[in-house]
């Protein structure tokens with residue numbers, strides 16, 4: 001289309017792609033140092049057991065504490081490094097950090113699960129199983145079983161045989177699998193049935209406005225049925241109000257996350273939040289630590 005509408009559009013188009021290419025190159029140039037100098041960190045968002053009214057665990061979400069730009073959320077850098085060597089190194093950093101946290105939880109007798117997000121190219125790449133195995137090292141069963149790997153539903157659709165093999169390999173190493181952003185990827189029921197995932201996470205786009213959007217409410221309700229029929233744990237992400245929480249509980253959704261409970265925060269803050277957590281004060285949120 002840019003081609004047909006003349007020279008100006010051409011220029012605009014080129015400027016545009018040049019800009020994003022520049023951004024991308026910059027991120028790729030800086031991320032290695034960021035990783036080795038400790039600028040990448042994980043923030044933790046609580047995951048609540050809605051029907052048992054208790055804290056189940058946390059999801060670890062990556063941030064870049066950039067020296068000039070401040071706290072950057074993953075949208076500013078993860079896509080840029082996908083399909084570069086850094087997808088693997090950042091992925092390994094995240095997995096290793098999470099396992100270290102789980103070891104600390106175990107020492108403190110804190111029975112929390114920890115979920116981590118996997119990059120598609122790392123997960124589908126040739127080294128994933130070995131990377132996971134070496135990160136787990138000699139970790140005992142109770143630590144392994146508290147690690148949950150979140151794989152995007154769209155990743156699971158990519159190369160089905162490979163995905164099934166990798167997921168089985170993860171299961172053999174004793175970790176759980178969660179299908180993240182479920183509902184956005186159009187997986188068939190047949191594929192869904194075959195995926196060895198113990199948990200599914202309904203994408204927040206369906207949850208956030210489910211009280212005002214009847215279609216989304218019906219989608220959530222259909223996913224609740226699906227999870228029950230196939231006996232998978234179900235997590236709703238993006239709970240921002242007591243009203244949405246109440247609706248999810250009524251529909252039979254077991255687990256939830258969202259700003260209503262807490263934003264993702266540094267470990268120390270998350271553990272302090274956990275210590276003070278009771279069902280009755282669950283909406284007392286902390287200082288935000290909101291990335292740009």
Ligand code: C2E
Pocket residue numbers: 045060061062073074075078094117118119120150180181204237238239240257258259260264
């Ligand atoms: P995700 O795994 O689906 O994580 C949920 C995202 O929604 C997080 O954004 C979280 O901060 C945000 N969120 C949580 N509760 C609410 C809520 O109530 N309302 C709203 N509006 N948002 C909420 P974040 O941290 O910016 O992460 C975005 C995505 O980046 C993640 O989506 C995940 O796909 C990816 N990501 C994050 N950390 C990592 C990582 O360490 N590795 C990889 N490969 N991907 C990651």
Ligand code: MG
Pocket residue numbers: 059116117150180
């Ligand atoms: Mg996730």
Ligand code: MG
Pocket residue numbers: 180181182201203204237
């Ligand atoms: Mg998600």
Ligand code: MG
Pocket residue numbers: 181
């Ligand atoms: Mg998402």
